[in-house]
Amino acid sequence: MTGYTATVTVRLKAGVLDPEAETTKRALQRLDFDVEKVRRSDRFQVEFEADSPTDAEERATEMTERLLANPTIHDFDVEVDQQ
Amino acid sequence: MTGYTATVTVRLKAGVLDPEAETTKRALQRLDFDVEKVRRSDRFQVEFEADSPTDAEERATEMTERLLANPTIHDFDVEVDQQ
Incomplete structure (x- = not known):
């Protein structure tokens, strides 16, 4: 087992409303x-141990x-x- | 003026408690x-216009x-x- 990050x-996703980003944009505009x-x-x-890079990527995706x-x-x- | 992202x-910072990350870690551990x-x-x-890359970086830092x-x-x- 080897350590991976x-x-x-x-x-x-595109098209999903993001009120936090919108608020940030307006706040920046208020600051000129x-x-x-x-x-x-x-x-x-995320740091964890895995057998191989492929295994690490599969687990991180899961x-x-x-x-x-x-x-x-x-x-x-x-x-x-790899760490 | 050119567009920049x-x-x-x-x-x-290191040493500042991060309860959200800690909660995420425990939730991952509960999922085995x-x-x-x-x-x-x-x-x-952040997308905006600036005169030069240096100007863009200074404004983004501000x-x-x-x-x-x-x-x-x-x-x-x-x-x-540059966009």
């Missing part, structure tokens, strides 16, 4: 920053599908690095 | 994933210091790409 980025668009995503770094992301509204990508 | 990653550590960060992608991050508890990094 999975970096999981979870973002809302002329921004056109704000998108927000969550990034998780963690994401079961807990970190909601497949109805989120897209995600998973990157795995 | 700034990618700002905001994370808690043997994870050692979870860290969470926020990623913002946005982060004034709104997106709290310098007392957060570290951040800013990456700027």
Whole structure:
């Protein structure tokens, strides 16, 4: 078993309303920053042990599908690095 | 003026308690994933116009210091790409 760090980025699918990003955009505009668009995503770094990079990526994807992301509204990508 | 996208990653400084990451770790463990550590960060992608890459990076850093991050508890990094 080797230690791996999975970096999981979870973002809302295109077309899903993101009131938090919208609020952030308006707050930046109130501070006189002329921004056109704000998108927000969550990034998780998860450390765990696995037998191989393939195994690590499969497990990180399963963690994401079961807990970190909601497949109805989120897209995600998973990157795995050996520690 | 050219369009730029700034990618700002905001994370808690080392030593600052992160109850959300701790809760995520325990939830993964309850689902039988043997994870050692979870860290969470926020990623913002902000689109705006600027005169040069240097100008874009300075403005994105100012946005982060004034709104997106709290310098007392957060570290951040800013990456700027031309659109």
